[in-house]
Amino acid sequence: MDCSRRKEDFGCRAVCCTNNNMRFVFWTFSLLALPVLESAKILTVCLIGGSHYLLLDEISHNLQQHGHEVRMLLQLGNPEITGFSYEGHADSYQKTTWSLGDKYIKEYNGWFLEQQTQFLLGRDNFNNFLNFMGHLSFQCDKLLGDKVIIPFLQRERYDIAILDAFNPCSFILAHKLGVNYVAFYPGPLNGPLSIALPSPVSYIPAFNSQLSDHMNLWGRAKNLIYTLLAPVGQELVWSTFREVAERHLESGSPPGGLEELHHGAELWAFNTDFSLEYPQPLMPYTVLVGGLLNKPAQPPEQDLKMWISNYGEAGFIVVTLGSMVSSVSVDALLVEMVAGFSRIPQGVLWRYDLKRWPSHLDIPPNLKLVDWLPLNDLLGHVKVRLFITHGGQNSMLQAVYHAVPVLGIPLFGDQFDNLVRAKAKGLGLTINPTHITRELLSSTIETLIQDIRFKSSALSLSRIHKSNPIPPALRLIQWVEHILHSGGGTHLRPAGLMQPWYQRYLLDMVFLLSLVLLGPVVLCWTFCRKKKSGAKRKKIQKQH
Numbered sequence: 001m002d003c004s005r006r007k008e009d010f011g012c013r014a015v016c017c018t019n020n021n022m023r024f025v026f027w028t029f030s031l032l033a034l035p036v037l038e039s040a041k042i043l044t045v046c047l048i049g050g051s052h053y054l055l056l057d058e059i060s061h062n063l064q065q066h067g068h069e070v071r072m073l074l075q076l077g078n079p080e081i082t083g084f085s086y087e088g089h090a091d092s093y094q095k096t097t098w099s100l101g102d103k104y105i106k107e108y109n110g111w112f113l114e115q116q117t118q119f120l121l122g123r124d125n126f127n128n129f130l131n132f133m134g135h136l137s138f139q140c141d142k143l144l145g146d147k148v149i150i151p152f153l154q155r156e157r158y159d160i161a162i163l164d165a166f167n168p169c170s171f172i173l174a175h176k177l178g179v180n181y182v183a184f185y186p187g188p189l190n191g192p193l194s195i196a197l198p199s200p201v202s203y204i205p206a207f208n209s210q211l212s213d214h215m216n217l218w219g220r221a222k223n224l225i226y227t228l229l230a231p232v233g234q235e236l237v238w239s240t241f242r243e244v245a246e247r248h249l250e251s252g253s254p255p256g257g258l259e260e261l262h263h264g265a266e267l268w269a270f271n272t273d274f275s276l277e278y279p280q281p282l283m284p285y286t287v288l289v290g291g292l293l294n295k296p297a298q299p300p301e302q303d304l305k306m307w308i309s310n311y312g313e314a315g316f317i318v319v320t321l322g323s324m325v326s327s328v329s330v331d332a333l334l335v336e337m338v339a340g341f342s343r344i345p346q347g348v349l350w351r352y353d354l355k356r357w358p359s360h361l362d363i364p365p366n367l368k369l370v371d372w373l374p375l376n377d378l379l380g381h382v383k384v385r386l387f388i389t390h391g392g393q394n395s396m397l398q399a400v401y402h403a404v405p406v407l408g409i410p411l412f413g414d415q416f417d418n419l420v421r422a423k424a425k426g427l428g429l430t431i432n433p434t435h436i437t438r439e440l441l442s443s444t445i446e447t448l449i450q451d452i453r454f455k456s457s458a459l460s461l462s463r464i465h466k467s468n469p470i471p472p473a474l475r476l477i478q479w480v481e482h483i484l485h486s487g488g489g490t491h492l493r494p495a496g497l498m499q500p501w502y503q504r505y506l507l508d509m510v511f512l513l514s515l516v517l518l519g520p521v522v523l524c525w526t527f528c529r530k531k532k533s534g535a536k537r538k539k540i541q542k543q544h
Contacts, residue, residue: 061089077105119411140169171261213278266489275465297380316347326353340441391415403462426457
């Protein structure tokens with residue numbers, strides 16, 4: 001948002017003031033904290049590329065800048081972010097890289113490219129997710145068996161590790177290294193299948209249910225089914241890693257499986273906040289740090305600046321389907337999207353792998369394709385009108401931060417749930433990729449830009465997000481240091497985490513009450529039956 005041009009706008013002045021206040025608070029807290037802090041050795045674990053790496057890179061940099069000694073274990077090529085070379089903050093902390101080699105990386109990225117096609121055809125399902133977990137399990141087995149990296153990391157004796165909690169391998173690795181760990185989940189609160197958060201079925205949507213927190217009778221029934229199936233899904237995911245854990249952990253596979261590994265975390269940090277999340281109960285061991293990648297926008301480069309100026313007050317639209325989806329590989333869908341964009345007056349800036357653009361398809365004058373785009377800076381530009389996104393968590397938080405309405409095209413994973421939340425909060429609308437036509441696309445874009453309610457909701461959510469008194473980066477640092485200083489997170493974990501599942505859900509109590517209440521009924525029924533049977537026998541005897 002260009003506040004120097006719109007000083008008469010109170011909302012703009014408030015946002016600028018908020019940015020300055022947040023930076024002041026960040027550095028004030030940092031300076032006050034420095035005299036009492038001791039440097040800790042911290043390992044960050046990033047075994048998945050794309051947006052997962054962007055987040056772990058930011059976390060590693062922030063911890064290093066705060067006086068800690070940080071090393072990232074980074075798996076290369078899993079998958080690659082095509083069309084872009086991201087250096088990030090790699091020079092500010094140490095890094096140990098590991099790879100299965102160029103041949104495997106090429107094969108794996110080829111498989112992931114094929115998955116992109118399936119997503120665009122609407123073929124995302126749990127079996128595809130299990131196949132993905134199978135690939136991660138294979139990679140995990142090779143990593144844990146590495147005779148150079150694992151002994152090196154064991155000798156380093158880290159004080160704590162920050163794990164990408166999406167990948168179960170991170171937890172197995174932490175156990176093998178014998179290090180306490182903080183679980184950082186890069187998505188929303190309902191992502192992890194089981195960390196024992198209070199989740200009333202009546203208003204907390206289960207993962208992948210695509211429900212909001214306002215459910216009718218059938219919605220609650222659907223949510224109950226998804227909630228009951230969640231442990232089954234968790235067990236199927238863990239089954240792909242069980243043999244790996246048995247092979248590489250001295251104690252073998254944890255008896256409680258993935259749930260036990262989740263419960264072993266000293267702290268859970270989530271890449272979200274209540275600007276996007278539905279209000280719900282949390283536990284002491286959870287902290288929300290959504291928005292780690294959000295920053296005040298910088299002016300775009302000269303070529304982009306000139307291109308944007310061509311569209312005047314009509315403005316421009318940003319299109320990107322995520323760091324891992326480089327292009328639209330379904331030809332019929334691409335034709336409809338291009339035709340839809342050609343109908344609108346706005347300029348369209350689309351992140352697309354130029355090498356994959358079909359030679360037979362003309363590019364309309366208002367469409368500009370780029371290998372990579374500075375998303376944060378473009379969303380913060382005064383002339384941006386709409387963000388067309390796959391609904392990834394980082395993208396959604398950046399749209400909220402910069403108060404930009406969204407048109408969601410969900411492809412896989414948590415993106416469907418993320419966009420349901422965005423629609424429920426008035427931030428935007430969603431189109432399934434299999435339903436896209438040129439007419440629907442152009443009319444939906446027109447609605448989102450012209451209906452002031454979407455921009456108004458975006459501004460409201462942005463104020464909520466930015467008004468948190470402690471910036472997300474500092475929030476995470478302070479909680480990690482609290483865990484270090486207090487000797488772990490035991491004081492944050494309730495006894496319920498140690499209880500068997502049947503005790504946690506009071507099933508043993510239900511069984512006991514059933515015996516107490518039904519016992520007398522059964523005894524009475526048995527007694528009456530015997531008495532009736534005895535009377536019948538006596539009657540027969542008298543007749544004879």
